Amino acid sequence: VVNIGIFGAGFAGSQHARGYRNHPEAKVVMVVDVSAERAQKLAGEVGSEWSTGPDQIFQNPTINLVDICLPTPYHRDYAVRAFAAGKHVVIEKPLALTLADADEILAAANASGKFLMVGHVLRFWPEYLAVRQKLLSGELGRPLAASALRLSNLPQWAEWFRDPQKTGGAVLDLMIHDVDMLNWLFGRPEWVSAVGIKEANGGWNHVSAQIHYDSVQAAVEASFLMPRDFPFTAGIRIVCEGGVLEYQFRAGGASFEAGQADSYAQCHAPGKPFQRLEVETADAFESEIAYFVKCVDKGVPPETVTPQAARLAVQTALAVRESLETGQIVSISE
Numbered sequence: 240v241v242n243i244g245i246f247g248a249g250f251a252g253s254q255h256a257r258g259y260r261n262h263p264e265a266k267v268v269m270v271v272d273v274s275a276e277r278a279q280k281l282a283g284e285v286g287s288e289w290s291t292g293p294d295q296i297f298q299n300p301t302i303n304l305v306d307i308c309l310p311t312p313y314h315r316d317y318a319v320r321a322f323a324a325g326k327h328v329v330i331e332k333p334l335a336l337t338l339a340d341a342d343e344i345l346a347a348a349n350a351s352g353k354f355l356m357v358g359h360v361l362r363f364w365p366e367y368l369a370v371r372q373k374l375l376s377g378e379l380g381r382p383l384a385a386s387a388l389r390l391s392n393l394p395q396w397a398e399w400f401r402d403p404q405k406t407g408g409a410v411l412d413l414m415i416h417d418v419d420m421l422n423w424l425f426g427r428p429e430w431v432s433a434v435g436i437k438e439a440n441g442g443w444n445h446v447s448a449q450i451h452y453d454s455v456q457a458a459v460e461a462s463f464l465m466p467r468d469f470p471f472t473a474g475i476r477i478v479c480e481g482g483v484l485e486y487q488f489r490a491g492g493a494s495f496e497a498g499q500a501d502s503y504a505q506c507h508a509p510g511k512p513f514q515r516l517e518v519e520t521a522d523a524f525e526s527e528i529a530y531f532v533k534c535v536d537k538g539v540p541p542e543t544v545t546p547q548a549a550r551l552a553v554q555t556a557l558a559v560r561e562s563l564e565t566g567q568i569v570s571i572s573e
């Protein structure tokens with residue numbers, strides 16, 4: 240059994256907790272949040288203890304997996320402390336807000352010999368997996384171009400999302416999902432360029448980026464500027480030599496898990512009608528959690544999201560932000 244300590248009983252912490260609750264080999268032992276009320280509520284849902292102090296997790300010898308679902312600026316310190324305490328670590332995306340912080344986390348993971356996994360949940364999202372599988376099957380030939388989008392309003396459930404210093408803006412918080420997916424599909428990007436809208440508080444909250452891969456041109460749009468009741472919208476389209484792959488998702492409400500979603504994943508080859516892709520029925524967060532738990536339980540390093548991939552996602556996102564600031568093309572160095 241994998242014993243888990245969760246930091247953060249907010250939106251992401253609650254999603255993760257549900258995944259652990261439904262997993263036979265996982266047991267949440269402790270939920271920690273600075274808000275006693277939230278810690279207590281989530282602990283009640285998963286049948287764990289709760290606390291407002293971090294040592295209840297770091298110093299608990301029975302806990303072998305620490306799950307960090309804290310606001311992004313806390314990721315580095317909590318991860319470094321968890322590794323120093325000899326725990327495996329799961330962190331929500333983005334890994335960190337700077338490459339220096341990302342590198343510090345990776346170094347702490349290396350020094351401890353424990354696993355580091357980042358919650359890039361699209362890598363567990365059934366429709367993205369169906370698109371990827373079709374692409375990798377080679378049936379549609381080589382990919383030539385791709386576009387992705389992620390449109391939302393600012394999350395209403397927590398105040399810290401209003402501060403771009405804490406979230407990294409739409410690029411680090413939202414677009415990083417698509418950036419990571421494109422990197423997963425097409426490899427290491429060579430350069431990026433971007434235009435966007437910068438708000439008075441310094442946040443780039445509506446951004447269109449071009450990402451250039453060795454043989455694929457990609458475009459990504461991410462926005463936090465949608466009206467409050469605009470349904471959360473995301474998707475990807477990949478143009479290949481022999482056809483097009485598409486996934487479009489429109490939630491039934493402002494947040495991605497709200498209401499009855501309108502969604503399709505399909506493939507179009509010339510001369511043939513649209514073909515729906517075969518999509519597994521699964522909750523992406525539960526699949527992600529189940530994967531992490533299995534890796535820790537079996538002692539197998541996670542491969543679906545490697546620390547290097549999570550670092551590359553941060554590096555690519557930071558390059559997009561640099562391009563927004565400078566108006567220049569920014570290359571992605573090794």
Ligand SMILES: NC(=O)c1ccc[n+]([C@@H]2O[C@H](COP(=O)([O-])OP(=O)(O)OC[C@H]3O[C@@H](n4cnc5c(N)ncnc54)[C@H](O)[C@@H]3O)[C@@H](O)[C@H]2O)c1
Pocket residue numbers: 246247248249250251252271272273274277308309310311313331332333358360396397399412
């Ligand atoms: N993968 C996804 O789709 C997804 C969705 C939402 C959020 N996230 C990520 O998850 C992380 C958390 O976001 P969220 O939406 O859950 O935020 P949230 O505000 O809903 O939850 C964060 C919780 O942490 C608590 N907290 C703050 N500082 C603390 C501290 N020092 N010690 C203990 N508790 C503390 C807060 O009280 C709050 O309950 C962010 O990095 C975010 O980018 C990912």
